[in-house]
Amino acid sequence: MSVVLNPLIAPDPPPPAFVPGPVGTHITIRNLTKYFAGAPLYEDFNLNIPKNKIVSVFGPNGCGKSTLINMIAGLIPIDRGEILFDGKSLSETKIGYVFQNYREALFPWMRTIDNIAYPLKLEGKSKAEVAQRMEELIVSFDVNFDLKRYPYELSGGQQQTASIMRALAPKPEVLFLDEPFSALDFEMTLFIREKLQDVFMQTGTTMLLVSHDLEEAVYLADQILLLTKRPTSVAEILNYDDPRPRTIETLSQPSFIEAKKLSLEIFQREVRK
Numbered sequence: 001m002s003v004v005l006n007p008l009i010a011p012d013p014p015p016p017a018f019v020p021g022p023v024g025t026h027i028t029i030r031n032l033t034k035y036f037a038g039a040p041l042y043e044d045f046n047l048n049i050p051k052n053k054i055v056s057v058f059g060p061n062g063c064g065k066s067t068l069i070n071m072i073a074g075l076i077p078i079d080r081g082e083i084l085f086d087g088k089s090l091s092e093t094k095i096g097y098v099f100q101n102y103r104e105a106l107f108p109w110m111r112t113i114d115n116i117a118y119p120l121k122l123e124g125k126s127k128a129e130v131a132q133r134m135e136e137l138i139v140s141f142d143v144n145f146d147l148k149r150y151p152y153e154l155s156g157g158q159q160q161t162a163s164i165m166r167a168l169a170p171k172p173e174v175l176f177l178d179e180p181f182s183a184l185d186f187e188m189t190l191f192i193r194e195k196l197q198d199v200f201m202q203t204g205t206t207m208l209l210v211s212h213d214l215e216e217a218v219y220l221a222d223q224i225l226l227l228t229k230r231p232t233s234v235a236e237i238l239n240y241d242d243p244r245p246r247t248i249e250t251l252s253q254p255s256f257i258e259a260k261k262l263s264l265e266i267f268q269r270e271v272r273k
């Protein structure tokens, strides 16, 4: 018996071979594709995100900054592609996520302290381990408000502090921050920015930060990831390596001003395209 193959039905082409990033890469994104309502947002998008660095994501409105970090964090499904953390899948990787809207991030029925300890309890940590980690977090965040209160009894800045403490409680390998300062007043923004920098200097946790504020994006970053309009690709990646701790003086350093100017030029070039 002869087999007749239908020449119109070709088998799917094999997926492209995975190309690892250079030494020092933490997150490798390969051929990431995401469509919304039939239109591409990302199409075969590739990126290497370095380990133990803060990467700020900046780009035109609606280019997909939040969607990008949400896809990496597994909050939004991808249509196609591969995302690996040190060669591991997301489920094998400990991550933390800080939302813009802290009011909806914390569980209102739990006291603040229980919100922060929640991921540790999920991990099955003992009472003593939870207490020790809570103490470390309280010290490193200079907490001077009552953690026994419910989240809705706290100010916005205190709630965002608590949600960052919760995200950091299990010592994540990667921390995602989606506009963490945009709903905060200036004083709280400065405070939380400094605390994040302290944590980063102590732990070297890889951080991916989406920000609408260019000054803030550059101030915290080791690398500024500038995106194009959709379908979104990498416009440019700028390295910014002023020493830490960065302070108020950093803002007037020629290297800081230059990094900001360059980022703005690339941003404007992309917006006008």
Ligand SMILES: Nc1ncnc2c1ncn2[C@@H]1O[C@H](COP(=O)(O)OP(=O)(O)OP(=O)(O)O)[C@@H](O)[C@H]1O
Pocket: 036, 037, 041, 059, 060, 061, 062, 063, 064, 065, 066, 067, 068
């Ligand atoms: N669930 C969804 N359904 C349809 N379209 C969506 C959905 N989520 C996001 N989009 C679209 O995808 C694009 C990227 O959205 P996203 O919020 O990631 O962009 P962004 O760069 O973070 O935006 P902004 O600068 O406004 O904060 C936008 O055009 C948005 O309308």
